[in-house]
Amino acid sequence: MRLAILGAGDVGRSVADLAGEYGHEVVALADSTSAAIDPDGIGVEAALERKAGDEALGTADPEDVLETEYDVLVEATPTTLGDAEPGFSHVRRALEADRHAVLANKGPVAERYEELRALEADSAGSIRFEATVGGAIPVLSTIEDCTPQSVTAVRGVLNGTANFILTRMAAEGLDYEHVLAEAQDLGVAEADPTFDVDGTDAALKFVILANVLADGGFALEDAAVEGIQSIPGSALDLAAEDGRTIRLIGEATRDGVRVGPRLVPENGALAVTGTRNIVQIETRNAGSLHSSGRGAGGPETATAVLSDVGRLPPL
Amino acid sequence: MGDAPDSDADEPDAETDGGVRAYTVRLELVDEPGELLRALAPVADNGGNLLSIHHQRGNITPRGHIPVEVDLECPPDRFDDIVDALRDAGVNVIQAGEEHYGEEVSVVLVGNLVETDLSNTLSRIEDEADAVVQDLSLAAPEGTDGISSARARLAIDSGRSEEALAAIRSIGSDKELTVVEPLLGGEA
Numbered sequence: 001m002r003l004a005i006l007g008a009g010d011v012g013r014s015v016a017d018l019a020g021e022y023g024h025e026v027v028a029l030a031d032s033t034s035a036a037i038d039p040d041g042i043g044v045e046a047a048l049e050r051k052a053g054d055e056a057l058g059t060a061d062p063e064d065v066l067e068t069e070y071d072v073l074v075e076a077t078p079t080t081l082g083d084a085e086p087g088f089s090h091v092r093r094a095l096e097a098d099r100h101a102v103l104a105n106k107g108p109v110a111e112r113y114e115e116l117r118a119l120e121a122d123s124a125g126s127i128r129f130e131a132t133v134g135g136a137i138p139v140l141s142t143i144e145d146c147t148p149q150s151v152t153a154v155r156g157v158l159n160g161t162a163n164f165i166l167t168r169m170a171a172e173g174l175d176y177e178h179v180l181a182e183a184q185d186l187g188v189a190e191a192d193p194t195f196d197v198d199g200t201d202a203a204l205k206f207v208i209l210a211n212v213l214a215d216g217g218f219a220l221e222d223a224a225v226e227g228i229q230s231i232p233g234s235a236l237d238l239a240a241e242d243g244r245t246i247r248l249i250g251e252a253t254r255d256g257v258r259v260g261p262r263l264v265p266e267n268g269a270l271a272v273t274g275t276r277n278i279v280q281i282e283t284r285n286a287g288s289l290h291s292s293g294r295g296a297g298g299p300e301t302a303t304a305v306l307s308d309v310g311r312l313p314p315l
Numbered sequence: 316m317g318d319a320p321d322s323d324a325d326e327p328d329a330e331t332d333g334g335v336r337a338y339t340v341r342l343e344l345v346d347e348p349g350e351l352l353r354a355l356a357p358v359a360d361n362g363g364n365l366l367s368i369h370h371q372r373g374n375i376t377p378r379g380h381i382p383v384e385v386d387l388e389c390p391p392d393r394f395d396d397i398v399d400a401l402r403d404a405g406v407n408v409i410q411a412g413e414e415h416y417g418e419e420v421s422v423v424l425v426g427n428l429v430e431t432d433l434s435n436t437l438s439r440i441e442d443e444a445d446a447v448v449q450d451l452s453l454a455a456p457e458g459t460d461g462i463s464s465a466r467a468r469l470a471i472d473s474g475r476s477e478e479a480l481a482a483i484r485s486i487g488s489d490k491e492l493t494v495v496e497p498l499l500g501g502e503a
Contacts (some may be wrong), residue, residue, distance in 0.1 A: 155498065230493045234454035235423050236465040239495075241452060242421055249498055263421060263497040270498065 001100075001309055004028040004065050006090055007076030008051055009105045010298030011131065015074050016044045019124060022306040023197040027070050030062040032077075033117040037135045039069050066093045072309055076104040079204065081220060084108040091116060091127065098124035100315065102308045104301055110204040111219050123146030128308035133205045134158055136300035137293040139279050140212060141307070146283050150212050153253045153282040158205040160295050161189045161196035162228050162248040166261075167273045170236040170245050176229060188275060198227035199259045206259055209252035218257060226260035239263055245271050274277050335367065336389045340398070341410040343380040351383065358401035363389040378441050380407070407472060418471045419449070420499075422483060426492035429459040436490060437467065444482035446471045 005012050016029050026044050028037045035097050036047040036058025047057050066073070073094035077087050084107030086247050091108055094101040097117070103109060107209035108116055109129045120127050131138045143151050157163050161183065168179040180197070183189035195201045203223040203273050210218040226278045247270060250260040264270045272278045277295025282288050292301040322340060340358075344350045351370060357364060366386040374382055398411045424436070437448050446469040455463035471479045480496050487494035 062439070125470050126439075164349060230425060230465060231495070232456075232462055234456050234462075235464040235495060238452050238454050238464050242466060242468070244421065246423070246495055251498075261493075261495050263423060263495055267476055 001025070001071040001312065002027045002069065002086065003072050003074050003309065004068060004070035005074040005076060006030055006062070006065060007074075007077065007078070007094035007105070008057060009076065011179050011301045011305065012074070012076035013048055013051065014075060014298035014302035015104075017048060018230070018302050018306060020044070022310065024072075024306070024309060027114045028060075028065040028068050029055055029057060030060075030065045032062065033128050034058040035062045035065050037064060037068050038180060039252055042096035056283070062195055066090065067098070070099060071315055072100040072102055074134060074305055074309075075108070076305070079106045081107060081111060081200075081204075083113045083303070088112055088115070092119055095119040095125050095127070098125060100309075101124040101127045102131070102305050102312075103127065103129040104305055106132045106201075106204045107223055108209060109211065110207040113208075113215040113218070117216060127310065128311060129208070130308045131301045133208055134277050134279055134291075135295040135297060136303050137277060137279065137291045137295060138304070138307070139209070139281075139291065139310070142289065142291060143209075146281065146286065146289075148215070149280055150284045150286075151213055152284055154206070154209045154213070154279055155249060155251045155282070156270060156279035157202075157247055157250055157272055158250055158277050158279065158295055159196050159199075159202040160277055161193060162199075162202070162274060163277070164275045164277070165197065166228060166231070166236070166246055166248065169233050170240060173233050173237065175233045176231060191303060198226040199248060202248060203257065203259045206250035206252040206257045210254070210257045214254040223257075223259060225255035228261050231261050239247065240266065243267075247271055334390070335364070336394075337386060338393055338394055338412045339410075340385045340387065340401070340403070340408065340412070342383045342385065343376060343378075343407040343409055344383055346379060346381050347374070347430055347499045351354070353404070354383070354401065354406045355385070355407070357404050357408055358385065358397055361389075361397045361400050362393045363387045363397045378447050380447075382409070400455050406489045409470070418473050418476050419468060420471060420476055420480070420495050420497050421466055421468050422480070422497065423495040424467065424487065424492050425460060425495065426490070427460075428453070428463045428465055428492070429455070431492065433465065433491040436486065436492070438470070439486050440467070441488060444471070444479040445475065446483075 016026050019026050025041045034056035037060040051057050063184050065224040075087050075090050088108040091101040130140045130174040166180045186216050203225045207218045243266050244263045245266045246261050247264050250259040278292040280290050345456040449468045452466045
């Protein structure tokens with residue numbers, strides 16, 4: 001497949017870097033200011049070196065990426081809320097041109113799911129978005145294999161930053177502010193960690209899951225979301241006395257989405273430690289399935305994008 | 316169609332030799348005259364034979380209820396009917412036979428617990444969530460006028476946990492407390 005990659009953050013760059021290994025060709029790679037475009041395949045390594053050296057990715061205009069000949073648009077621009085632009089329009093243009101789109105950007109699938117599916121229905125192309133939920137962990141493809149109708153609920157930990165903070169608070173008896181500063185020093189938390197600690201990032205992922213289970217109907221505003229900012233070390237201590245701990249847990253069912261700090265058994269499956277993520281898929285006929293792994297990171301998330309590309313039908 | 320034999324044959328027959336077995340049922344009764352008699356009527360009405368009653372008056376629950384332990388005997392296939400009849404009559408069945416009917420959940424509350432009157436919070440939980448506070452641990456590292464945490468272990472009637480937790484959530488939002496609920500459902 002010929003890939004046009006929009007977004008040259010960790011995920012976009014890793015997709016470009018690994019595409020060859022998965023048997024695909026990169027015909028365009030763009031960030032918000034410049035683009036490398038070549039219908040015969042761009043020189044990925046050179047483009048990434050330019051990007052690493054703070055130079056322009058290439059000499060082309062990012063606006064021209066979707067004018068080139070490609071099979072799959074990889075939408076890896078930063079997640080935006082509300083109208084989910086410009087990601088949504090990128091995907092719309094790809095589908096209207098009868099191309100496939102694979103998203104790593106959560107915005108369009110969380111906020112405008114029904115519109116995306118309507119565009120897909122009128123297109124020869126299709127959309128996939130495994131990378132939007134749980135990074136490297138195969139969550140959506142597992143649900144697809146079980147069939148969404150037979151999945152009753154998905155629960156779990158889908159934000160590594162919040163999980164890291166809660167794990168450290170429990171282990172060291174430290175307070176939130178202290179551990180957050182440590183996480184920022186380690187690069188686990190961003191300079192502005194708001195969306196990770198207030199539950200928004202996890203909520204977007206569980207909204208996407210609810211949309212898959214119910215075939216649409218949910219957006220971020222439909223989710224009940226609470227963050228971990230108000231959890232003191234003493235709450236984790238009390239939980240531990242009772243053989244429990246606190247994790248930022250999300251739940252998606254056909255009836256709704258809820259994300260918040262919850263008590264879980266300290267040695268239970270959902271109490272993963274550090275930045276690890278886990279999902280529990282509750283099925284009608286097969287009990288609970290658990291998948292755990294790295295929920296973020298460039299190469300990790302890129303593998304989910306490239307697996308999606310591999311699942312696409314030929315155009 | 317229509318003349319196929321009834322396939323009840325593969326249903327294991329509960330009626331064996333007409334024997335009876337002994338069961339223990341634990342109830343919680345409101346401390347009012349006539350309550351014990353009212354609670355025991357469904358046992359006899361459904362074919363149970365009362366063996367003994369331990370009325371633990373000295374052992375009142377935090378909600379002011381009296382625990383009562385009832386030993387009875389009945390044919391095994393009648394036992395579920397007796398328990399159902401008790402519950403239909405509004406009797407709080409805590410335990411029946413081997414099965415615990417009460418669910419136990421823990422919640423952690425965080426906030427200005429002392430300033431927002433912890434004892435009022437707990438009695439509201441007992442009233443509004445219809446739960447029994449079985450024990451409470453408090454951690455107030457910043458002193459009583461700062462942010463503190465409390466873990467409460469609650470007994471709730473079976474099948475009512477979701478409702479009870481929703482009530483606790485609403486008490487929490489009234490008092491600006493963070494409520495950390497247990498994750499129910501699934502194999503956590």
